[in-house]
Amino acid sequence: MTDIISREIQLVSRPNGMPTADNFTIAQTEIKPLQDGQILVRNLYLSVDPYMRGRMNEGKSYVPPFELGKALEGGAVGEVIESRAQEFKPGDVVTSNLGWREYFTASPKALHPVSSEIQPLSVYLGALGMTGMTAWVGLNLVEVKAGDVIFISGAAGAVGSVAGQLAKLRGCQVIGSAGSAEKVKFLLEECGFDRAFNYNSGPVLEQLNQAAPDGIDVYFDNVGGETLQAALSALRVHGRIIACGSISGYNQPQPGPNNLFNMIGKRLTMKGLIVGDSLDRQGEFEQEVGGYFQAGKLKNQETVVVGIDQAVGAFIGLFEGKNLGKMVVKLD
Amino acid sequence: MTDIISREIQLVSRPNGMPTADNFTIAQTEIKPLQDGQILVRNLYLSVDPYMRGRMNEGKSYVPPFELGKALEGGAVGEVIESRAQEFKPGDVVTSNLGWREYFTASPKALHPVSSEIQPLSVYLGALGMTGMTAWVGLNLVEVKAGDVIFISGAAGAVGSVAGQLAKLRGCQVIGSAGSAEKVKFLLEECGFDRAFNYNSGPVLEQLNQAAPDGIDVYFDNVGGETLQAALSALRVHGRIIACGSISGYNQPQPGPNNLFNMIGKRLTMKGLIVGDSLDRQGEFEQEVGGYFQAGKLKNQETVVVGIDQAVGAFIGLFEGKNLGKMVVKLD
Numbered sequence: 295m296t297d298i299i300s301r302e303i304q305l306v307s308r309p310n311g312m313p314t315a316d317n318f319t320i321a322q323t324e325i326k327p328l329q330d331g332q333i334l335v336r337n338l339y340l341s342v343d344p345y346m347r348g349r350m351n352e353g354k355s356y357v358p359p360f361e362l363g364k365a366l367e368g369g370a371v372g373e374v375i376e377s378r379a380q381e382f383k384p385g386d387v388v389t390s391n392l393g394w395r396e397y398f399t400a401s402p403k404a405l406h407p408v409s410s411e412i413q414p415l416s417v418y419l420g421a422l423g424m425t426g427m428t429a430w431v432g433l434n435l436v437e438v439k440a441g442d443v444i445f446i447s448g449a450a451g452a453v454g455s456v457a458g459q460l461a462k463l464r465g466c467q468v469i470g471s472a473g474s475a476e477k478v479k480f481l482l483e484e485c486g487f488d489r490a491f492n493y494n495s496g497p498v499l500e501q502l503n504q505a506a507p508d509g510i511d512v513y514f515d516n517v518g519g520e521t522l523q524a525a526l527s528a529l530r531v532h533g534r535i536i537a538c539g540s541i542s543g544y545n546q547p548q549p550g551p552n553n554l555f556n557m558i559g560k561r562l563t564m565k566g567l568i569v570g571d572s573l574d575r576q577g578e579f580e581q582e583v584g585g586y587f588q589a590g591k592l593k594n595q596e597t598v599v600v601g602i603d604q605a606v607g608a609f610i611g612l613f614e615g616k617n618l619g620k621m622v623v624k625l626d
Numbered sequence: 627m628t629d630i631i632s633r634e635i636q637l638v639s640r641p642n643g644m645p646t647a648d649n650f651t652i653a654q655t656e657i658k659p660l661q662d663g664q665i666l667v668r669n670l671y672l673s674v675d676p677y678m679r680g681r682m683n684e685g686k687s688y689v690p691p692f693e694l695g696k697a698l699e700g701g702a703v704g705e706v707i708e709s710r711a712q713e714f715k716p717g718d719v720v721t722s723n724l725g726w727r728e729y730f731t732a733s734p735k736a737l738h739p740v741s742s743e744i745q746p747l748s749v750y751l752g753a754l755g756m757t758g759m760t761a762w763v764g765l766n767l768v769e770v771k772a773g774d775v776i777f778i779s780g781a782a783g784a785v786g787s788v789a790g791q792l793a794k795l796r797g798c799q800v801i802g803s804a805g806s807a808e809k810v811k812f813l814l815e816e817c818g819f820d821r822a823f824n825y826n827s828g829p830v831l832e833q834l835n836q837a838a839p840d841g842i843d844v845y846f847d848n849v850g851g852e853t854l855q856a857a858l859s860a861l862r863v864h865g866r867i868i869a870c871g872s873i874s875g876y877n878q879p880q881p882g883p884n885n886l887f888n889m890i891g892k893r894l895t896m897k898g899l900i901v902g903d904s905l906d907r908q909g910e911f912e913q914e915v916g917g918y919f920q921a922g923k924l925k926n927q928e929t930v931v932v933g934i935d936q937a938v939g940a941f942i943g944l945f946e947g948k949n950l951g952k953m954v955v956k957l958d
Contacts, residue, residue: 348891356863356891518886531688537889550882554850557869557898559680559688564896566889 298325298334302365302395303605309350312545312613317350318606321365325397332399334376340393340602340623341369341419342609343452347544356568366394369424371408371415382407389418396602396625406576412588420620421456421587421594427579428538428569429457429514433464435565436534438512440465445506445525447493448516448541450477450595452620455485457514459592460583462486466512469505471498471521473615480618484593499524509533517542523551526562535564545613595619601626630657630666634697634727635937641682644877644945649682650938653697657729664731666708672725672934672955673701673751674941675784679876688900698726701756703740703747714739721750728934728957738908744920752952753788753919753926759911760870760901761789761846765796767897768866770844772797777838777857779825780848780873782809782927784952787817789846791924792915794818798844801837803830803853805947812950816925831856841865849874855883858894867896877945927951933958 299322309317328334346368349360360366370393374386381402382388388405392398408418420426432453438444444461448454449470458468458481470481470490481490491501502510502524511533513525518540525535542548556562572579586592597617599608605623612621631654641649660666678700681692692698702725706718713734714720720737724730740750752758764785770776776793780786781802790800790813802813802822813822823833834842834856843865845857850872857867874880888894904911918924929949931940937955944953 356893522886537886537894540887540890543887547884549884550886552879552881554854554869554882555872555875557896558872558900559898561688561898561900561903562869562896563898564889564894566891566893566895568890568893571893 298397299323300325300395300397301602303602304365305350305360305362307362308352309347309545313347313350313606313610315606315610320603323365323395325399328376328378328399331379331401333374333379333382333402333405334397334399335372335388335390335392335405336375336397337370337372337393337395337625339371339416339419340605340625341423341425342605342612342621342623343368343425344539344541344544344612346609347613367391368393369419370394371418387415389423394602394605412584416596416598416620416622416624417587417594419622420452420596421592422580422584424569425452425620426456426583426594427572427576428453428567429460430579430583431569431572431575432457432514432536432538432567433460435567436512436536436563438464438466442511443467443469443506443509444512444514445469445471445502445510445528446514446516447471447521447525448539449481449485449487449490450618451516452617453538454514454516455481455595455619456583456592458485458487460586463586463591469502469510471501477615477618480595484595493521497524499527502528512536514538515540519543519548523553526551526553526556529556529560529562531560533560533562535562537564537566541613597621598624600624630729631655632657632727632729633934635934636697637682637692637694639694640684641679641877645679645682645938645942647938647942652935655697655727657731660708660710660731663711663733665706665711665714665734665737666729666731667704667720667722667724667737668707668729669702669704669725669727669957671703671748671751672937672957673755673757674937674944674953674955675700675757676871676873676876676944678941679945689902699723700725701751702726703750704730713737719747721755726934726937744916748928748930748952748954748956749919749926751954752784752928753924754912754916755952756901757784757952758788758915758926759904759908760785760899761792762911762915763901763904763907764789764846764868764870764899765792767899768844768868768895770796770798774843775799775801775838775841776844776846777801777803777834777842777860778846778848779803779853779857780871781813781817781819781822782950783848784949785870786846786848787813787927787951788915788924790817790819792918795918795923801834801842803833809947809950812927816927825853829856831859834860844868846870847872851875851880855885858883858885858888861888861892861894863892865892865894867894869896869898873945929953930956932956
């Protein structure tokens, strides 16, 4: 093995509100020679995800905070370059949580093998990766079934666009909200949503009531804020809320909905979702959703930027709604 | 039957914020002679309950609004005076939802027979009535079990004081909050709570963290507002919230908790509770909780005011925390 210099993105300061480029730096590290039991991986695609914003703060969250001066961690698809472990051989494709760098060495248990027959491989960060699995786990969490009217916010994003398509496959009526006319068009024309609206075009509650005049059974929440408040109002008795994300509030604290009393009056159930709790079901997920994907029943929309030096901009872009589907960084 | 004049409390205007005496009036109505299949009941005790505040507003809630110029409805215990239906005979004790009046006629299906052996009969509005059943249904709703650390707000009220005692009987560690030193003493000395604090003595979160330094598994919410926000912070991963009441916000709208993100981060479950959904389990409830009461394992604390003309003041008093345990009106 020749000496390898790997570029990586490090956090140099904790963002206050919206992250800026100044919070990050690109550093170079030398990859040390492999030891027995280790594998050298070259990353092909990196995932940038809204939940990472929480890890940039100090203090306890559901995952430990990122450390200053170290490479950020995140989902990635990579190719095995060299292996001193029997579980993997050069050319194998693997996913890991060791993204935001070009190369890394790891033990086999940090790697998850995937088939290279499914292309593009970035699908393992989207529909067949953690974001797709988040959508799938969410629908199962509150037993979404045929006939349910489901409203999905952040619907043109990585989780929302898969959740909506899976709900359609289950026989639901699917309504989505997103932040631009282009995204609304995508939901209706590409993802098969029954109705969709642009939350920038008018009050969310008004638009939701228009899209679902008889109310909704399920709300898949990716954004929180005004949209959660509208959904609480639109939910029917015994409705369910999948609390999956709250991107409208990640960069600034905000008051909660002022109509939480609907939880009682309508006997709602709200369940918080972290996909990491369900990793034991990854095989089942990959079989079911991989089958839909290969059969052409599920679209994996993605927004691809190229080059590790673009990762920070791609991450910040998530909060500006710059992604249609999954935002991924392709390493050149 | 001689002519009976019954006094009743009517709603004459809808409260704006905190209800005042001016929103109500006492009217006299003449009870018409019984027809076949009807029963004449004299009320002995009336129930005043916070949820009635919602019914005083116009517009849709989970129960229809009270009508102006008509007697208010509410839980009551009464005695059958005369019967032209085979299901009941004079002297029988019944509960109904036809309180806030001295006498009424009804068909058998509006009446629920109870044993007169359990005394005082007002217990059927408290521990063995809808408020006790609310506590029991709430604990079942999120499967509260031995070893759980449960925090109950409004703990010295009708629902909270029973919920805490039932949780103790299940082997939980029980923490309560209430609004006075006298109530805290009652929780610790009469209800067997492990720890209790006065929410007026300092920030709720600080006091809760002191009472439950390792966090809580379950929050039984009767008050909403600042206390819900503190509980969201104190809940452990996979914690559960019973959304039962929100008395801090019934008279004025308020923003929700600003830390609802904990629902996601800690994968919490929140379930709204209306006891009316579970009336098919009333027999099971009466058997279990009636057994505890008769065995002296469960205290039914009540605050009794006398006279139908005191009902409005008793109702308003609920929002001022004037009740220890169940607030009931004894008719003279």
